[in-house]
Amino acid sequence: MSENSIIPEKIKLFQIDVVNTYINDDTINENLNLGFSVAHNTKHNLKDERVKIELFVNLISNEDIGVKFHIDFHYAVEDLKEQYNLNENNTPMFSGQFIATLLGISFSTARGLIFQQLQETKFKGMILPIVSPMKMLASRND
Template sequence: MSEQSKINPEKIRLFHINVVESAIKDLAQKTESQFKINIAQTTMHNLKEERFKIGLFIDLTPDVISTDAKANFVFDFHYKIEELDKYYTLKNNNTPVFQGLLIATLLSISFSTARGIIFERLSNTNMKGMILPVVAPQKLLSLQRN
């Protein structure tokens, strides 16, 4: 892996999206409430098959304490990445260390896609029209779930 391997988007294929969990406890009525958004992520890989999985955990809770409304989502995004070996080095114990740019790119694609899915899932609720904010890829990198 070179220090600055460029990402070639044509070699990244998102081939499966699994909505592992989608739980919505709706607001009693439509309000102008703001929502807190908690995000966490996990990564998994298969070097031999050049596959990568991003897990996203997204929880939405209203700022209003008087309601127990919430929405929880868990997604798995499965990628096939041609020439994956360009984006990591192996440590002494054969553990790969992936280039931050690759992980940030996959997280950005995944979160952007999740935003659209969540928007659609909330369209028939009193949370209709809620659009999750754009989140910097660097921030998503720091939200790793163990």
């Protein structure tokens, strides 16, 4: 595995599932002050060279959840074996750069999906902030 061996053409986003959506725009008032959180889970199928990124995005207003999304991103990765090493327990350990790349693609796509979903609500026009994929590595949803 090499940290610099990510070839974008070998990564195919082939399915997006919006698993759960919750929008409560009654939490909005004129002093809108939203908190934002994003977390993720990563799952894999080494044999089929598949990786799934589960993203969990929350907007919190007045200590109540105003927006909550769970979106799954399914990737087929050609030569997936180049992106991990096996540890002493024979468990694959993916490179941080590889997972950060998938998180970046997933979150950027989620921002657009969520923006579109919010257009018929009081959250209309809200654009989620840009988040460093490397910082998202630390935000697992175990």
